[in-house]
Amino acid sequence: DAKTTQPNSMESNEEEPVHLPCNHSTISGTDYIHWYRQLPSQGPEYVIHGLTSNVNNRMASLAIAEDRKSSTLILHRATLRDAAVYYCILREVNSGGSNYKLTFGKGTLLTVNP
Amino acid sequence: DTGVSQDPRHKITKRGQNVTFRCDPISEHNRLYWYRQTLGQGPEFLTYFQNEAQLEKSRLLSDRFSAERPKGSFSTLEIQRTEQGDSAMYLCASSIMTGPQETQYFGPGTRLLVL
Numbered sequence: 001d002a003k004t005t006q007p008n009s010m011e012s013n014e015e016e017p018v019h020l021p022c023n024h025s026t027i028s029g030t031d032y033i034h035w036y037r038q039l040p041s042q043g044p045e046y047v048i049h050g051l052t053s054n055v056n057n058r059m060a061s062l063a064i065a066e067d068r069k070s071s072t073l074i075l076h077r078a079t080l081r082d083a084a085v086y087y088c089i090l091r092e093v094n095s096g097g098s099n100y101k102l103t104f105g106k107g108t109l110l111t112v113n114p
Numbered sequence: 115d116t117g118v119s120q121d122p123r124h125k126i127t128k129r130g131q132n133v134t135f136r137c138d139p140i141s142e143h144n145r146l147y148w149y150r151q152t153l154g155q156g157p158e159f160l161t162y163f164q165n166e167a168q169l170e171k172s173r174l175l176s177d178r179f180s181a182e183r184p185k186g187s188f189s190t191l192e193i194q195r196t197e198q199g200d201s202a203m204y205l206c207a208s209s210i211m212t213g214p215q216e217t218q219y220f221g222p223g224t225r226l227l228v229l
Contacts, residue, residue: 032215034215041222042220042222042223043118043205043206043207043220043221043222043223044157044205044207044218044220045219045220046217046218046219049215085156087156091215100145100147100162100169100170101147101159101162101170102149102157102159102218103159104156104157104158105156106154106155106156107156
């Protein structure tokens with residue numbers, strides 16, 4: 001899988017928006033951008049994914065740059081429960097038309113201040 | 115929906131002992147994954163099953179490691195002759211193949227400490 005670059009850590013205040021950046025300058029046309037997060041002492045959980053267009057779901061929004069070389073995960077109103085490590089992952093579709101493993105980097109540790 | 119469960123949640127063992135971990139995926143999920151996570155790092159892929167077939171193993175999975183999913187439901191991961199470097203969180207995930215971008219659902223992990 002292609003590599004991603006994320007800041008090691010970020011801080012936010014409760015009830016404020018958070019923008020978590022991810023650079024993926026070597027992304028290929030078939031790579032999807034996925035975000036997972038890992039709360040303390042838990043396994044990772046899926047947040048959102050997209051290919052080219054911006055995406056919204058109940059947890060977050062994903063803004064994808066026009067050239068797809070970067071993306072931003074947006075938490076509209078951070079809560080204390082959003083404190084976690086956020087992973088930006090590229091998943092490519094293999095020659096068989098599917099993919100499987102997730103390749104995690106170190107992610108961004110988000111601290112939310114009350 | 116009970117989610118992915120793993121047992122035990124914690125395991126302390128002495129170097130050289132064998133350990134076995136169990137993962138129960140979400141029912142009807144046909145894919146099951148094992149990952150390993152060391153402190154300060156993201157999870158690393160170890161192996162995955164589609165139904166009962168083990169389709170890929172990472173180079174990280176030395177010959178001391180073996181994983182099974184005998185009936186396509188629960189899975190076990192065994193580590194023989196444990197070493198201190200095996201100390202890590204072992205995570206299991208499951209998914210149902212609905213397309214090329216299926217979501218993986220992770221369990222809480224088994225934390226292994228090798229003394």
